[in-house]
Amino acid sequence: MPTYQHFQDLVKAKHLPNSEKIGPCLTCRYWDVEGPRDEALVPNEALCLHPELKKFALIVSGGSGCNVWAKQPGVSQQAEAYAHRGEA
Numbered sequence: 001m002p003t004y005q006h007f008q009d010l011v012k013a014k015h016l017p018n019s020e021k022i023g024p025c026l027t028c029r030y031w032d033v034e035g036p037r038d039e040a041l042v043p044n045e046a047l048c049l050h051p052e053l054k055k056f057a058l059i060v061s062g063g064s065g066c067n068v069w070a071k072q073p074g075v076s077q078q079a080e081a082y083a084h085r086g087e088a
């Protein structure tokens, strides 16, 4: 599955603060999703539990992302590969 256009646009947005921390919710420790982190979860939606963002009750998909991403330990290599994939 290719990454979504909005995620690609985010990755390219080097003018954003903390652009080096941009990453996808699929591999982020703050994504409150059930089950193992693999590519099948990309379309799933769950809350973002980042301490500074949870007050907004953001519901994000695995293909969403932001610039305060933090790596979830133990994600599959498939999910890691998804994060670095480009558009179709």
Ligand code: SF4
Pocket: 023, 024, 025, 028, 029, 030, 031, 032, 047, 048, 049, 050, 053, 058, 060, 064, 065, 066, 067, 068, 069, 070
């Ligand atoms: S919105 Fe950001 S902090 Fe929240 S789950 Fe997605 S990447 Fe992580």
